[in-house]
Amino acid sequence: MRYAPFVKRLENKGSRAWEIHGAGLERIAKGHDVIMLSIGDPDFETPSGIVEAAVASLRAGNTHYSWIEGSPELRRAIAERFHRLNGVAVGADSIVVTQGAQGALFSAMVCVAGPGDEVIVPEPMYVTYEAVVGAAGATLVTVPLRGERGFHLDPADLAEAVTSRTRAVLLNTPHNPTGAVLSRDELAAVGAICRRHDLWLISDEVYATITFAAPHISPATLPEIADRTIVVESLSKSHAMCGWRVGWIVAPGELPHHLYNLGLAMHYGLPSFIQTAAIDAVRSEDAAAAAMRETYRTRRDLVADRVRNLPLLDCVVPEGAMYVMVDVRGTGLASETFARRLLDEADVAVLPADGFGPSGAGYVRWSLTVPTPRLEMALDRLGGFARRMADAGAITAR
Numbered sequence: 001m002r003y004a005p006f007v008k009r010l011e012n013k014g015s016r017a018w019e020i021h022g023a024g025l026e027r028i029a030k031g032h033d034v035i036m037l038s039i040g041d042p043d044f045e046t047p048s049g050i051v052e053a054a055v056a057s058l059r060a061g062n063t064h065y066s067w068i069e070g071s072p073e074l075r076r077a078i079a080e081r082f083h084r085l086n087g088v089a090v091g092a093d094s095i096v097v098t099q100g101a102q103g104a105l106f107s108a109m110v111c112v113a114g115p116g117d118e119v120i121v122p123e124p125m126y127v128t129y130e131a132v133v134g135a136a137g138a139t140l141v142t143v144p145l146r147g148e149r150g151f152h153l154d155p156a157d158l159a160e161a162v163t164s165r166t167r168a169v170l171l172n173t174p175h176n177p178t179g180a181v182l183s184r185d186e187l188a189a190v191g192a193i194c195r196r197h198d199l200w201l202i203s204d205e206v207y208a209t210i211t212f213a214a215p216h217i218s219p220a221t222l223p224e225i226a227d228r229t230i231v232v233e234s235l236s237k238s239h240a241m242c243g244w245r246v247g248w249i250v251a252p253g254e255l256p257h258h259l260y261n262l263g264l265a266m267h268y269g270l271p272s273f274i275q276t277a278a279i280d281a282v283r284s285e286d287a288a289a290a291a292m293r294e295t296y297r298t299r300r301d302l303v304a305d306r307v308r309n310l311p312l313l314d315c316v317v318p319e320g321a322m323y324v325m326v327d328v329r330g331t332g333l334a335s336e337t338f339a340r341r342l343l344d345e346a347d348v349a350v351l352p353a354d355g356f357g358p359s360g361a362g363y364v365r366w367s368l369t370v371p372t373p374r375l376e377m378a379l380d381r382l383g384g385f386a387r388r389m390a391d392a393g394a395i396t397a398r
């Protein structure tokens with residue numbers, strides 16, 4: 001049987017990044033005590049009040065068809081949250097609820113880009129972006145994020161990548177895998193390029209509540225580009241609710257209408273008991289999100305301090321999100337070889353960062369989403385591994 005060309009475009013070369021994760025799971029199945037630092041699923045439980053709200057909603061019979069674009073109350077709550085966190089008012093009419101940020105990225109992309117269009121994405125980048133751009137039929141154009149710049153985008157690279165076919169720029173701040181958080185000036189520079197060339201700016205802000213230095217800034221708060229900025233958010237990271245699949249888009253212009261039609265054709269809306277619980281989550285956010293952020297901060301400091309004092313290794317201290325880019329260039333090993341050996345010889349699973357794009361070469365992504373004592377154990381193992389490598393190098397050099 002024949003399949004549509006679409007299926008080819010969904011094939012995701014980025015999935016190579018996950019091979020070590022799979023190998024780690026296999027080792028666990030064989031009885032090894034592997035510390036899995038290869039995934040970004042928070043180790044916290046969803047706050048119990050939110051779980052109770054979902055259960056109560058189920059018991060109250062909220063099991064029927066619901067609002068495709070999200071219930072009016074949920075959309076109002078999300079609009080209020082946006083105002084609270086960003087200081088800028090958006091109408092509930094601009095909010096469309098999706099299946100997590102992933103559903104939001106897909107929906108936004110297929111509504112704004114198509115065959116013949118180019119979408120510019122800085123790399124290393126989140127592994128699903130390639131398939132999302134491909135699904136729309138558009139061409140992915142990457143620009144490098146360099147370790148020497150703390151993986152902050154150089155707007156000159158972006159300007160150089162723009163062609164007459166460019167339709168959109170896809171940004172992610174705070175950034176996975178690098179932890180870079182873009183400043184207002186950096187966003188304004190990107191915004192100026194988008195305005196000059198009449199481009200959409202899709203802003204993936206799933207890690208908005210997890211910043212350690214300067215607070216997150218949404219490009220939608222820059223008045224000059226608010227009308228072309230599409231904000232993607234979710235409850236996955238802020239509330240440890242990855243499995244609930246609640247996300248949304250803050251959509252300008254007529255985009256909510258197109259997203260509605262897409263939802264009608266595809267998913268028919270999120271389950272209504274999930275939407276009810278999401279209202280609670282969005283309204284009761286601040287304490288839960290702040291507690292998680294402070295835990296990630298402690299873990300970040302722990303990892304950065306320890307890694308920087310190890311032989312052959314260094315790291316880029318993340319400004320946000322839940323990962324540390326460990327610089328393994330001093331070992332002389334490629335990222336993938338390093339990650340493979342760390343798994344085989346020390347039972348710690350991390351992802352080779354060049355699986356997220358070539359500019360990640362020489363780094364591995366170390367996740368902060370395991371309990372702190374386990375993280376300390378992983379650092380002990382990393383330390384032993386690095387010292388053994390350094391000693392072996394010293395012997396070879398002698």
Ligand SMILES: Cc1ncc(COP(=O)(O)O)c(C=O)c1O
Binds near residue numbers: 103176204246
């Ligand atoms: C940058 C980025 N965008 C989107 C997602 C998907 O998030 P969600 O679970 O809300 O679909 C992730 C998940 O790790 C991510 O890291």
